[in-house]
Amino acid sequence: MRMLFRDIAGDPVAARGSVVCIGAFDGVHLGHRAVLARVRGRARELNLDAIVVSFEPLPREFFAHGRAVARLSNVREKIEQFREAQVDRALLLRFNAALAAMSAQDFVERVLVRRLNAREVWVGEGFRFGHARGGDVDLLQRLGREHGFTAQALEPVVVEGERISSSAIREALAGGSFALAARWLGRPFAIGGHVVRGQQLGRKLGYPTANVRLGSRTSPVDGIFAVRVHGIDDSVRPGVASLGVRPTVNGKEPLLEAHVFDFDGDLYGRRIQVEFVEKLRDEEKFSDLDAMVRQIDRDAEQARDILLRPGAG
Structure with a gap:
């Protein structure tokens, strides 16, 4: 991916014309990747x-008005997935009140026609856009005939009889079905960040x-997990991790804490990826630190057993 843009206004970014896909792309799962591959091809x-x-x-974060909304990937991870998909450019629009109020016709004229010089537009099944979700694929096709582009919706990707969607993956993760979520994502679910x-x-x-701090991101999972940690060296390291507010020590903000088995090096400032393999239990508040350590001992032992299991994860 050569360029990333954030604004609707500006010079056209594709003088020779473009093939465009539109969506939230939370997680960039197999369904999203099918759309991206079609556009690239x-x-x-x-x-x-x-x-x-x-x-x-x-958009669903904007309309939540400050309520926590779980998501599968942060901005950086989404951009990395776009780069892996080998698209030429990304227009990552700031979803604000002005964009939410924009009519479907204005979106087509200002974004697809003027900014992107679109020749083909590809979207997912059930795509809606514009103020109050007033635009659909039929409207997109009609406006395309006026402005010189075609519009088509791809059929949803189905795996094992299930239609893949970001909401279905979030539900699978919340229910502890990490292997299923990995199949739908096309990769294991992981959270990355710099070690603080x-x-x-x-x-x-x-x-x-x-x-690893989550910042403004809300994770679809919380609790204690068997994990694999990427980014320490060339190997993938087994470990046990907690993700939550640490009630025993009166924590306030959600924090991902990964203990890497048989490792005692300095990781501060390094960017790691924590891959979730299996949930062990929910987070809980202990009466004292000794009780917490005894439980951590059990968690670590259980995580080692899980990660040594043939075909784990």
């Missing part, structure tokens, strides 16, 4: 630019952790 056939249009924050300094309580208790 058609753009190469027609010698046009392959462009993806998405939104940050996600914490209170170093884990080290004092015999379980040093690599801590």
Whole structure:
């Protein structure tokens, strides 16, 4: 991916014309990747630019008015997936009150026609756009005939009889079905970030952790997990992790804390990916630190057993 744009206004970004796909793309799952592959393929056939249009924050985050909304990927991870899909450009529009109020016709004229010089537009089944979700594929096709582009909706991708969607994957993760979510995503579910300094309580208790802040992101999972940690070196390291507010020590913000088995190096500042393999239990508040450590001992032992199991994850 050569360029990332954030604004509707500006010069056209595809002088020779473009093949465009539009969507929220939370998680960039197998269904999304099918759309991206179609757009990339058609753009190469027609010698046009392959462009993806998405939104940050996600529209459902904007309309939640500050309530926590779980998502499968953050902005950085989504952009990385676009890059892996080999699209030429991404238009990552700021979803705000002005964009929410924009009519479907204005969106077509200002974004697809003026900004992107679209020749083909591809969307998912049931696509809606514009103020109050007033636009659909039929309207997109009608406006396309006026402005010189075609519009088509791809059939949903179905795996094992189930239609893949971001909401279905979030539900699978919340229910602890990590293997199923991985099949639908096309990769294991993971959360990445830079390791930050914490209170170093884990080290004092015999379980040093690599801590990753979630920031404004709300995870679809919480609790204690068997995990694999990527990014420490060339190998994938087994471990046990907690994701939550740490009620025993009166934590406030959600934090991902990963204890990497048989490792005691300095990871501060390094970017890691924590891959979730299996949930062990919910987070709980213990009467004291000794009780918490005894439970961590059991968690670590259980996680080791799970990760040593043939075909784990």
